[in-house]
Amino acid sequence: MKRTEAALTRNGSAPRSARGSGVLGKRGAFLSAAFVLALVLWSSGAPSTLYPSYAEKWDLAPVVITSIFATYPLALIVALPLFGNLSDLYGRRLVMIGGVLLIALSTLLFAFAPHVGFLFAGRALQGIGSGLAMGAATVSLIENNPRSNPRFASTMATVATATGLTLALFVSGLLSQFAPLPLVLSYIVLFVLALATMTTLLMTPSDRPPTRHRWRPQAPHVPRGIRLSFMIATLSVVLAYSMGAIFLSLGAHMISAFAQTDNKAITGALLATSAASIGLTALLLGRVPARAQIWAGTALTVLSLAIMVAASIYGSVWLFLSWCLVGGIAYSLTFTGGLGLINSVAPKHHRGATLSFLYLIAYFFQAGTAIGVGALASSGTLSNAVTAAAATLTCLCLLAVILLKLPARGGPQGVDPLSGSG
Template sequence: MTLGRRGSFFTAAAVAGLALWASGAPTVVYPLYAAEWNVPPTVTTAIFAIYPLVLVPVLIVFGNLSDVIGRRAVILMGLGALGLGSIAFGIAPDLTWVFIGRALMGVGVGLALSPATAAMVEFGGADGASRAGSATTAATATGLALSTILGGLFVQYAPAPMHLSFWVLTGVTVGVAAFTAALPRHTRDEASGPWRPRLPRMPRTERRPFVAGTLGITAAYAMGAIFLALGAQIARELVRSDNAFVDGAIIALSAIVIGVVAIVFRRMPPRTAVSIGPPLAVAGLGLLIVAGAAHSLPAFIAASIVAGAGYSLMFAGGLGLITTTAPTHERAAVISAAYVVAYLVQALAALGLGALATASGLQLALEIGAPVILLLGVAALVVANLGRRAPVAVTPGLGGAAS
């Protein structure tokens, strides 16, 4: 059986969603690791950071592989590594297995995410670039929401709280792989040439939209590091919530807002989205700082909602600016270049926040780290609007160019 265009589009979207599910899967389990193995925030954020640190070299070496051998083959390789990573988490008796599982997840997402994004553009029809941006954002938001809601549910109420959610992730990965195997075969693009490891690249033209888009994605991912690496510990230690399901649901609320905003504003021009997103991110992280200082659960909920809206606009708008300017035969390589920067900064943000939290406490880490991260969003806003009178070739839509 071979999937049609519509089925192929949604299968590629499911792969993107699975990537964020894997990214967020350990989020609500980090406090358990801290309690079980007596580890500080430096270690728990290092568990988070090993994922993008492994993912980046995979993107650098294999970012253009699917442009040559096909989207389906590379996505399946990625899902295989992702499944092995979730199994390692599922049986992990100690931190060593946790780090191995996280590294394998990084390999899997590094292989699968760029070709999945490119496939969505190609199977999306005449307005594929526009649909891919908003659908990728919505799919990744869904994956993240499922990871934290189900993770919180299992941690709070199910047996084997440190392991069960990862076996569920393994099962979902197998299911998505079955649909991926039914994607249409790749028709080789002769312009790609024979495959060889090649650095991800900026497009030869329209570099300003690429830079602005990359800054928008990077700001979103760096902000996401706060919620994914430290969100559950912020809820427990600063907001003083002791229910893992509630904590996971609040973090998931941010993801739900990301998806809703991506769908509702999918026709917003990418440059407008990148311009509106940073002020919302500023407000959201400001509310998070207030939540920690005042031990306020309502402020934490408000921070998740507002920051989620900012993330959605920065990510989808940034991805929109990039995909509409990327040459077809280099699309995955160009998308990979943006992801390399975003994931590398995300890893550095997580490690920096963890070091600050260990040395000076979570609250000070938020007060110092959040403004630094927000500078990236402001830079995206500025670059996107430089020389505004010059036309930018974008398809109208929030993701007019392609978490």
């Protein structure tokens, strides 16, 4: 990607197209991008409380359920390198609208799925739509940030995604437990929200650049001088996404199997507690330096993994609640810290490509975690799968600690131990 801020002219002012007419101004564009991120995570989490129902309806093994979940990040892995620079070429708003449209179409596949193949297709469409919308929305938050503090954008990204995920889990749990058509209604709600989000985006000013380069797939690239920081930030987000894979793909199964409750409203509420703690933590700790957040998040990730194993052994609802709370706080710290670190060191003209590469790696690990845990649960026991996942993620935490202890001497033009001269 040659220019991630193609909507800016050489002197730093917005081009005429970015100042075009629109009911909503720059603040509206900022909030609309936050709504897009919330919708992306809503779509990701909407099926989570319903996975046990699908497994019962079609007699699906755990590895099939986790593979359905993993189709989403796998589709993102394909979409990000192919389309990660589209928003630089055609504007953030247009790409976000296209992504949200695909998410809206995916809800129809879920709502009226006659067999499990439609779930795979729906998750793939969700992943491609999210790949388009997420990168564009993240950069839109940065470019339309109404505050001078750049960390405000990364904090808002975490709050928005946490809000969308919280509502997805809580609402889908309630609807599947108490409303008619439990496998349909929650997707109809998501479809309506997607249409509302597209309407809001259409009311924001156009940010289409006046001149565009020809589209071509973007090769992964990390600018020299920030490679250590990139590795730390990426590993931090990987920890968050890997924990999220366990929560969202097998969390409902774990609560049902170990805590022995089939009440989907309780399951949804427990999982939503984790998502809510993500957003609250981001709000309370928005001024904490990024590296400090990564340190704290890594430590709490280890603690949450220990609680997860204990919950699988003792089957206590209160242990599951503790796992959700501690895991949510750890997710918030590692995710926000990782985004804050990369936003602070990535050169402006490489920011979109760098963020896309970070997400690419994080989603690869998320898919691998989900499929691996599901395969272990199918071939052995769910308890052993949970223990193996905890051991593997603890090793990643130790790697994060090692990287954090390396001397950092960089910035966009600086030097770090992994880069040579900047």
